[in-house]
Amino acid sequence: MNVDNQQITIQRHWPVNILMEKVDISDEENQELIRIGEEHSKEFKHVPDILDPNRKGYNLLDVDHPVIDKMKAFIKSRTLMMMEAEGFINPEKYDIEVVSAARSHQPGERSKTHNHRGCDYVAVYYADLDVVNDGTDNFKTPKGRLLLTDPISQRSRALNHTQNIDVIPYPKFFIMHPAYLYHQSEPYLGERTRYFFTFVIRIAEPIQHPFYKKI
Amino acid sequence: MLHQLWPTNIWTEHNFLTDDILKQFHQAILPHIDKYNGVPEIFNQEITIPNLFLDPDDSIQYFRQLVKERMYYFLRVEGFIDPEELEIEINVFPRRFVYGDRARPHTHRGIDYVGVFYVDLDVVDSNEDTCDRDDGRLLLIDPIAQRSRGLNHNMLFQLKPVPNLFIIHPAYMFHESEMYKGTKDRILVVMNARIKDRQQANSFIKL
Numbered sequence: 001m002n003v004d005n006q007q008i009t010i011q012r013h014w015p016v017n018i019l020m021e022k023v024d025i026s027d028e029e030n031q032e033l034i035r036i037g038e039e040h041s042k043e044f045k046h047v048p049d050i051l052d053p054n055r056k057g058y059n060l061l062d063v064d065h066p067v068i069d070k071m072k073a074f075i076k077s078r079t080l081m082m083m084e085a086e087g088f089i090n091p092e093k094y095d096i097e098v099v100s101a102a103r104s105h106q107p108g109e110r111s112k113t114h115n116h117r118g119c120d121y122v123a124v125y126y127a128d129l130d131v132v133n134d135g136t137d138n139f140k141t142p143k144g145r146l147l148l149t150d151p152i153s154q155r156s157r158a159l160n161h162t163q164n165i166d167v168i169p170y171p172k173f174f175i176m177h178p179a180y181l182y183h184q185s186e187p188y189l190g191e192r193t194r195y196f197f198t199f200v201i202r203i204a205e206p207i208q209h210p211f212y213k214k215i
Numbered sequence: 216m217l218h219q220l221w222p223t224n225i226w227t228e229h230n231f232l233t234d235d236i237l238k239q240f241h242q243a244i245l246p247h248i249d250k251y252n253g254v255p256e257i258f259n260q261e262i263t264i265p266n267l268f269l270d271p272d273d274s275i276q277y278f279r280q281l282v283k284e285r286m287y288y289f290l291r292v293e294g295f296i297d298p299e300e301l302e303i304e305i306n307v308f309p310r311r312f313v314y315g316d317r318a319r320p321h322t323h324r325g326i327d328y329v330g331v332f333y334v335d336l337d338v339v340d341s342n343e344d345t346c347d348r349d350d351g352r353l354l355l356i357d358p359i360a361q362r363s364r365g366l367n368h369n370m371l372f373q374l375k376p377v378p379n380l381f382i383i384h385p386a387y388m389f390h391e392s393e394m395y396k397g398t399k400d401r402i403l404v405v406m407n408a409r410i411k412d413r414q415q416a417n418s419f420i421k422l
Contacts, residue, residue, distance in 0.1 A: 051346075111347060112354065113354060113371060137258065149389060153388070154324070180361060182389070184320075187394065
């Protein structure tokens, strides 16, 4: 038996695909996006049902504005890229449904670990924030990063601590990942308001989706 | 009948030790804390983790007996057949959290159960249900992501650490400690336990 055999492949199936991008957007468009977001989100609370069962939602993409139209086209394009990577056959034939919200974090605010049920992908566009990164690890102390947690707990490797992927947000940074993936925002350490936009995306599969009925 | 199958069992027990024994135990474990520097191998490949239960101190050995009783009871809850016939192996070590320290979401591979015993700390909690603020809580994360319910936010079970609180949960479950915001050191004892499999545990060989 030849230990040095060269005819070996290690197949890497079912990866968790993460799309990250420095978005090509002008400062003017970015500021306009923040303005629209603030204007349309001020009357809505961003808390889960348990804290306010009567809260109402909204979709920022309903706003009739050229920058929002560009955002829609951008999200559609990136979702199609993601679907391609995820192995969808002919992704163009599916409808992509999105709901978007404008959010902000003040210093010290975070989002606890969560994922999103009933949808396929989640994306965040960080429009503006202070980047606070001392370049050191955040093992014991949070550093305002976005943490993505390995969805398969059995394979987690405490010894080299790869259960979490750290993402350091910066202005005009975009990220999209599967909705099933647990994620959290560490407490924000910057001084100026962190403005970001969330996108919850579902793929409307054509076989059953049009036929759901309320019971 | 609505069957509730495969629950994730969590043992929580307040007032685990009497006040006197807790005080004695606290003093007994302090010299051990700095023997473990609390970082994973990626930061320190020389890391070794000594076992607190090797210390013959009376309070430590008393604690060991209580842990053993709870572990066997927990195995019964988990559905083990004749758990008393099984050996439990455990590694136990104390840790210290200072203001601002936390533990990221993690699980423990290669073992079955994880326990924590909070010895001393400042209880600092807003006593509010929040999703955007650190309260120094222990967060237990639903191991089945598909069923998580964003609307009522019960993908997290949030425990508020207090002194003399003992907890056991399965090692497969992701858990994290939010930032500790107390003034005095948070002293805790961590327990990693594995159940020796009668059929194979003694048959492994090194490659």
